[in-house]
Amino acid sequence: MFAVKNCSEQESVTGTSSMSLNLNKSRKVALPWIGKGYIKLLARSLVNLGIDVHLPPPTTDKTIRLGVRNTAEMACFPLKPTLGNFIEALDNGADTLLMYDSQGLCRLRHYGKIHEFTLKSLGYEFEMFNVNFSNVLPICRKLGGASYAKIIRELIRYYNRLKKMDEAKEKWSTSKPNIGIIGEIFTCCDERINYGIESKISKLGAKPVNTVTLSSFIKNSFLKKIHFPSPRRRYKKKVEVYFNGGLGGHAKENISHLLELVDKKIDGVLHLLPMSCMPETTIEPFVTAICRDNDTPLLRIPIDENTAEANLETRLETFIELIKMRVKQ
Ligand code: SF4
CATH class of the missing domain: 3.40.50.11900 (Rossmann fold)
Incomplete structure (x- = not known):
């Protein structure tokens, strides 16, 4: 199992290479794609909270190949591109990964653990956070340093923007x-x-x-x-x-x-x-x-x-x- 190195250009949240709002420079935080609009919107909110977001390059055939090569053949498909996203993010210098933890009944609940295990087996060094309803506030505070009040306000703003975006879809x-x-x-x-x-x-x-x-x-x-x-x-x-x-x-x-x-x-x-x-x-x-x-x-x-x-x-x-x-x- 090998991860291909030298990934493509870093995707910028702000559209420029500098992120002037980043306060916590010590960690480079990445999360996988699930729709460009959604993740860029989320990244914007995380940046507002002082988190140094380093999105992986957009998902390509290469990303999917990386995920496929390093997961079980019969694993459900989303596990593969998201793993590929993390590999490309780590190759681009990320050292902190965020994965959504549904806390539900399905395999998604375990994706973060599988990703962490696989990536560490591949030799990557990083810290993984499985984010859920109960721990989202302390994780955001740890990564960006914002106050709980600011985090709550920003997350509510994010959710409202998201709802607006989705109204057109529905x-x-x-x-x-x-x-x-x-x-x-x-x-x-x-x-x-x-x-x-x-x-x-x-x-x-x-x-x-x-x-x-x-x-x-x-x-x-x-x-x-x-x-x-x-x-x-x-x-x-x-x-x-x-x-x-x-x-x-x-x-x-x-x-x-x-x-x-x-x-x-x-x-x-x-x-x-x-x-x-x-x-x-x-x-x-x-x-x-x-x-x-x-x-x-x-x-x-x-x-x-x-x-x-x-x-x-x-x-x-x-x-x-x-x-x-x-x-x-
Ligand atoms: S719903 Fe469950 S089984 Fe289906 S792709 Fe998502 S995690 Fe996998």
Whole structure:
């Protein structure tokens, strides 16, 4: 197992090479990509807290190859690009890594530990922080030195900006066919991993309605102890019939979002999932049945390191053309 060195140019949070707001110069902090817009926004907030953020270079084929080479073949796909991101960040001088800890039931909870173990086995020296709801404040304070009050204010500002960004993603069109997107968050949100599927849908003349957004993920996992009043509660209640307890990932949210989409007469549904994703493969039969029973066209696209963009494009193009014909009829 070897990591390739000499990674490409450092991605700048601020758009320039200097980060004048950085106060804590002793640590170079990196985190993996999950959608460029999302991570740049988060990096901006971390910089505001005095944290010296060194984002890895954007995910490329090389990043994915690095992750694939150093993980178990059957590991769920997001583990691989995120490991590749960390390798490239460490090669670029990062010495502190942040990984999101869902504290949920799925493998994501253990990604940080697997990354840490693998990277240390590869000979890298660094400190790893698995960030969750309970430890986010002390970690931010340790890395940037800001007061708790400032950290809370900045995190709230970040979440509000994120929600604003996501409103456009979830909006329906009144003039074009609407394509609802459900699935696993990494494949639904990272434009390198899904080959910019939302822009492809838009270019094909339809409106992507992405129900899997980082703000809803944070609300459902990070802020799960806080009960928000929501008009979607009735869909959340309906999902329980499909499950025998917790499943993890976005399984329940996806069924709940799907029930809402078909209820509101979405024109088509796109189910995006990483190959071998446990919760998404578990809910596959339910997703198929709900779409069939509601006469809603469904396209399922599993994604991994072997996915070919041309193949994805052909399937998407055919799917949207069929939907357009149905809408016209
Ligand atoms: S939701 Fe799927 S891809 Fe994400 S950690 Fe769980 S199994 Fe892996």
